[in-house]
Amino acid sequence: MTAVSVDPGRPPARVDRRVRVQGEPVDGPYPPLAPEARRGSVRRITEVGEEVLHRPCREVTEFGTPELAALVDDLFLTMYVAEGCGLAANQVGVGLRLFVYDCPDEHGVRHVGHIVNPVLDQSAPATRRLIDDTEGCLSVPGAGMSVPRPDHTVARGYDQHGNPLVIEGTDYFARCLQHETDHLYGHLYLDRLSKRDRKDALRQMADRREAVFARRTKTAAELGR
Incomplete structure (x- = not known):
């Protein structure tokens, strides 16, 4: 998922005052980039139209x-290079049910982690609302469109070692969890748009794609990659 506010290319400020990693609060300072990124390599991000993005991903079994x-x-580093707040495995060409995230919520809490084989809890709290907000995608570079999504969600899955995870998200982080889980079912946010809005998003992509790639190249260089 692209970190989108008014400008589809500019991520919301990352707030380090409070951090939750894999759903748990972290004591003390946390680095601007998750430690996993230091070990990672940059992978090519797939784009709308590529088959791996449009078919359901396989469960991780090992x-x-x-x-x-x-x-x-690799997902963490690639996400940071692309200035995103979430990235699914099929967005780097791997058809497995897995995504990473580094995303703020409306309370200024920064959520960092990964989740394997996620399933969204469909039970809705009484306070859950449907919110229209601008959404983008690293696989639809440069485009941003308004997409309605619930402002609260719970993702249940596992970490890479097979330990159970329950990750709760509100506001923008809830949107991120839903967006990335959609990817694992072979869906992009474009699939939630009207035909007219989808065409508009693809026109935005055509107009801004090269600028987005240039920014990614610059960010990679700044990170020494």
Whole structure:
């Protein structure tokens, strides 16, 4: 998911005053980039129209492997290079049910982590609302459109070692969890738009794509990658 506010290319400020990693609060300072990124390599981000983005991903059945750890590391670094707040495995061409995130919520809490084989809890709290807000996607570079989503969600899954996870999100972080889980079912946010809005998003992508790639190249260089 692209970190989108008014400007689809500019992420919301990352707030380090309070941080939750894998759903748990962290004591003391936390680095601007998750530690996994230091071990990662940058991978090419797939784009709308590529088959891997439009089919359901496979369940992860082997946990604790070097390959799975490397994929998590690479997803983190690739997400940061692309200035995103979430990235799913099929967005780097790997059709597995896994995504990473580094995303703020409306309380200024920064949520960092990964989740394997996530399933969204469909039970709705009485206070949950449907919110229209601008949404973008690293696989639809440069585009941003308004998408209605619930402002609260719970994702249940596992970490890369097979330990159970329950990740609760509100506001923008809830949107991120829903957006990335959609990817694992082979859906992009474009699929939630009217035909007219989808065409508008694709026009935005055509107009801004090269500028987005130039920014990613610059960010990679700044990170020494």
